[in-house]
Amino acid sequence: MYPNMPESDADLVPLPRCDGPKLKPFKFNGPQKIKFLDFVGEGSHSYVFKVEIHGKIYALKLFRFVNDEDWDGPVMLDREDRDFREDAQIMNIFAEYSEPFYCECRAYGRLKETGREDLTVKSFGYIFLNEEHERIMMKQFGNHSLYFNGSMDNESSDEWNRCRFVGKDERAPPIRGIVKELGQGTENLTTPLAKSLLKDIKEFQRLGIISLDVALRQVINGKLSDFSQAITIPHYRTNPELNPNPLPPKLACLIWPDIFSFSSRDYWNFDDMVNEWNEDNNGNIKVYANPGGKGCDPKHQYNLRKKTMYTFVDPRKLEGVKKKRKREMWVIQADEDMIRRFRGGRGGVHLFWGLRDGYIVPKIGRCPSYKILEFRPTFCSPSPTLPNFTS
Numbered sequence: 001m002y003p004n005m006p007e008s009d010a011d012l013v014p015l016p017r018c019d020g021p022k023l024k025p026f027k028f029n030g031p032q033k034i035k036f037l038d039f040v041g042e043g044s045h046s047y048v049f050k051v052e053i054h055g056k057i058y059a060l061k062l063f064r065f066v067n068d069e070d071w072d073g074p075v076m077l078d079r080e081d082r083d084f085r086e087d088a089q090i091m092n093i094f095a096e097y098s099e100p101f102y103c104e105c106r107a108y109g110r111l112k113e114t115g116r117e118d119l120t121v122k123s124f125g126y127i128f129l130n131e132e133h134e135r136i137m138m139k140q141f142g143n144h145s146l147y148f149n150g151s152m153d154n155e156s157s158d159e160w161n162r163c164r165f166v167g168k169d170e171r172a173p174p175i176r177g178i179v180k181e182l183g184q185g186t187e188n189l190t191t192p193l194a195k196s197l198l199k200d201i202k203e204f205q206r207l208g209i210i211s212l213d214v215a216l217r218q219v220i221n222g223k224l225s226d227f228s229q230a231i232t233i234p235h236y237r238t239n240p241e242l243n244p245n246p247l248p249p250k251l252a253c254l255i256w257p258d259i260f261s262f263s264s265r266d267y268w269n270f271d272d273m274v275n276e277w278n279e280d281n282n283g284n285i286k287v288y289a290n291p292g293g294k295g296c297d298p299k300h301q302y303n304l305r306k307k308t309m310y311t312f313v314d315p316r317k318l319e320g321v322k323k324k325r326k327r328e329m330w331v332i333q334a335d336e337d338m339i340r341r342f343r344g345g346r347g348g349v350h351l352f353w354g355l356r357d358g359y360i361v362p363k364i365g366r367c368p369s370y371k372i373l374e375f376r377p378t379f380c381s382p383s384p385t386l387p388n389f390t391s
């Protein structure tokens with residue numbers, strides 16, 4: 001699940017290995033040589049440093065080995081008695097799509113392959129920090145109480161998270177990092193910035209990248225810059241073809257409301273960001289995704305007469321990578337139950353997932369919306385075919 005310490009450059013393959021976009025390794029052109037200059041910031045998944053490599057300045061985001069309950073893997077999703085934590089194979093199937101480091105690799109991979117790196121701060125590839133640099137970094141920034149083993153505010157008391165998957169040589173897996181352009185955060189939301197961020201959210205979604213954790217603290221150089229929770233298509237949450245083929249229709253039907261919920265949530269978070277800014281700063285920014293910034297208040301978001309709900313982009317269509325782009329909203333038929341689930345702006349329909357025959361599948365018995373979906377097959381919407389990025 002966590003890559004082992006590489007024995008040579010040949011081990012540094014584009015990651016993750018699962019279907020979909022990948023990030024290449026950073027090119028050191030020789031042995032790893034990083035000069036740590038400053039501590040820049042931290043988040044729930046990482047510590048970020050200002051570093052110098054070959055005379056150039058970068059931001060280096062080093063990822064924690066977050067607790068299994070805190071990422072979209074079998075432990076968080078399944079919540080049943082069976083303990084997956086020590087099963088590297090099972091953990092890996094999910095991790096390659098959903099563990100924070102891989103989430104970020106996949107999102108950056110998609111931006112690169114589609115030529116849309118302009119949407120965020122530039123990434124120059126991933127690194128595995130070698131033991132010498134880890135020692136130097138921990139010593140140099142000891143005053144920041146760096147703790148990589150566990151989630152923020154919930155650190156594991158021992159090295160278990162990281163060290164349960166040691167390689168043949170018994171060495172702990174390396175700390176994983178992504179080298180990025182060093183930028184500047186902002187505490188100031190303005191109308192032009194809000195407009196530009198809203199436009200960017202739609203662009204990310206058209207490229208099949210959602211769950212953007214939209215918040216002002218994520219904005220670097222005027223761009224959303226944290227993809228540690230991003231879902232990038234193809235993903236088991238969005239693509240039935242990653243599941244047993246053919247996926248029984250009643251399972252395929254379960255998939256899209258989940259992704260509709262994630263897609264909408266990016267806009268609710270955007271509206272929250274604007275509302276919070278206005279409240280805290282006596283501001284008057286009027287840029288909202290949903291009418292009046294009221295999220296999923298049915299009065300605004302739904303046309304109750306026609307019983308439709310919408311979000312702005314169907315990310316599965318990957319319109320952003322096509323030559324002729326359609327700018328259609330994603331409009332769905334809704335029933336009272338679905339509307340009830342979205343009411344209040346934070347709900348939606350989310351699935352539980354599990355493993356069957358090595359594939360990730362929705363768990364029927366645990367799916368709150370199973371009944372609705374089973375009896376209303378019109379809710380099914382086929383997953384579009386993925387374009388071939390290499391052609």
Ligand SMILES: Nc1ncnc2c1ncn2[C@@H]1O[C@H](COP(=O)(O)OP(=O)(O)OP(=O)(O)O)[C@@H](O)[C@H]1O
Pocket residue numbers: 040041042043044045046047048059061121180181182183184185213217218220225226227228
């Ligand atoms: N490229 C960058 N240039 C300058 N500062 C950065 C850069 N990337 C991140 N930072 C700083 O580091 C902090 C943590 O980064 P980031 O939000 O990417 O980490 P995270 O662990 O994924 O956070 P979160 O808890 O929001 O998911 C940011 O809030 C920001 O202050």
